[in-house]
Amino acid sequence: MKAQALDSKRKEAREYQTRSSGVFFKVKKVLYEKKSAFQKIEIIENDFYGRVLFLDGLVQTTEKDEFFYHEMLVHPALACHSRPEKVMIIGGGDGGALREVLKHPVKKAWLVEIDQEVIRACEKYFPWLDKALSDPRAELAIADGFEFIQRTTEKFDVIIVDSSDPVGPSAILHAKDFYQKLKKVLKPDGIIVAQAGSQLLHLEEHAQKAKFLKKMFRFARFYFGPVPTYPVGTWCYTFLSDRIDPLKIKKLRIPAGLNYYNAEIHQACFATPAFFEQAIK
Numbered sequence: 001m002k003a004q005a006l007d008s009k010r011k012e013a014r015e016y017q018t019r020s021s022g023v024f025f026k027v028k029k030v031l032y033e034k035k036s037a038f039q040k041i042e043i044i045e046n047d048f049y050g051r052v053l054f055l056d057g058l059v060q061t062t063e064k065d066e067f068f069y070h071e072m073l074v075h076p077a078l079a080c081h082s083r084p085e086k087v088m089i090i091g092g093g094d095g096g097a098l099r100e101v102l103k104h105p106v107k108k109a110w111l112v113e114i115d116q117e118v119i120r121a122c123e124k125y126f127p128w129l130d131k132a133l134s135d136p137r138a139e140l141a142i143a144d145g146f147e148f149i150q151r152t153t154e155k156f157d158v159i160i161v162d163s164s165d166p167v168g169p170s171a172i173l174h175a176k177d178f179y180q181k182l183k184k185v186l187k188p189d190g191i192i193v194a195q196a197g198s199q200l201l202h203l204e205e206h207a208q209k210a211k212f213l214k215k216m217f218r219f220a221r222f223y224f225g226p227v228p229t230y231p232v233g234t235w236c237y238t239f240l241s242d243r244i245d246p247l248k249i250k251k252l253r254i255p256a257g258l259n260y261y262n263a264e265i266h267q268a269c270f271a272t273p274a275f276f277e278q279a280i281k
């Protein structure tokens with residue numbers, strides 16, 4: 001059976017991040033619980049974090065701290081690109097990434113989510129999704145991201161991969177083959193950003209990934225940011241481009257009113273901790 005977050009009494013919901021540690025939330029209310037064709041979807045209400053979405057027992061989004069993740073997934077790339085007209089998001093059915101993308105002058109943004117039930121649940125419990133999807137620039141495709149990129153005839157300025165962890169069912173979205181296919185639908189001056197996993201827990205996966213990404217892209221950099229409810233607290237992202245070096249941008253285009261990302265964070269987030277540098281060398 002797939003992992004679930006709620007305990008048998010439905011009083012607590014938790015994610016085991018390792019076999020012997022994790023994060024837990026006291027449940028004020030269970031708002032949604034369903035097994036879709038793809039995964040177990042749970043949404044609970046917690047006093048501090050507000051609504052919390054779990055997929056197969058893994059924390060995806062909390063109302064209180066989602067801005068750390070979504071701003072850092074989206075803005076470093078969008079702020080660097082001079083004309084980000086066509087943007088594709090793979091995964092991200094909760095809509096947080098789409099909401100952030102639409103803060104930029106994009107012409108069209110595709111949200112490619114495999115699980116219709118995630119969209120349904122999030123439309124109800126995370127109202128920013130509904131709002132983002134009603135933007136005329138947004139287009140929802142319920143599809144497997146891997147298949148979508150193989151049949152699309154579009155070329156994208158920015159591609160954002162908002163998948164789950166680099167282990168288990170999502171491992172395929174972190175593999176070489178996937179990145180090769182992504183590159184085929186990216187414009188020559190385009191940028192791919194992807195969530196890469198936990199800084200500490202997925203070190204082995206980062207090392208593997210660094211090997212092929214450095215060969216595949218002229219600029220392949222990891223960057224980092226906090227996400228309090230994700231495993232071990234510091235999260236990793238990759239920035240990939242053949243033309244754009246994120247550390248050499250003269251003028252970043254940063255939307256007003258963000259909560260975490262700004263020009264100083266942009267410079268700082270590419271600094272690599274010693275243990276991480278050692279692992280990906």
Ligand code: AG3
Pocket residue numbers: 015058059060061092093094095096097162163164165195229230231
């Ligand atoms: N996508 C990344 C979630 C990874 C969290 N991992 C974990 N809790 N073990 C989240 C979707 C948000 N748009």
